[in-house]
Amino acid sequence: MNNMTLYGKNPLDLLDQFFYGNDSLSAQHRTPVIDILDEEGRYLIEAELPGLSEKDVRLEVKDSTLFLSTGKAESSDENKTDRRWLRRERREFRFSRSFDLPEDVDVEKIEAKFRDGLLSIAIPKKPESSPRVVPVLAA
Secondary structure: OOHHHHHOOOOHHHHHHHHHOOHHHOHHHOOOOEEEEEEOOEEEEEEEOOOOOHHHEEEEEEOOEEEEEEEEOOOOOOOOOOOOOOOOOOOOEEEEEEEEOOOOEOHHHOEEEEEOOEEEEEEEEOOOOOOOOOOOOOO
């Protein structure tokens, strides 16, 4: 990569961009990192949600779909007008995502835990049903 494409003609343009421009890196444009594991007996969804608490997270299951949404609004203390921000990325943040659940899940037993910015959603699988042997009786 050519340094000219990174910061233009003047190296100080990169510094200006950091302090004054390019909102593409701001918090409202970020998407939390999510991992999904298929373990024996369950599926596990882990979502990194730094800066949020369990009160900021909403989980809902409807029609075999798991909906995850989060939101954090700016507090009145953070909104003071006497502050001179050089860069501000930690404002209001909202995120939502949905996951289609496989047929083998037991939606009534889904559990979620939140600790140190990590949301863990355990989605148990239904026990495999073995074929039922039908006895043939003499008539």
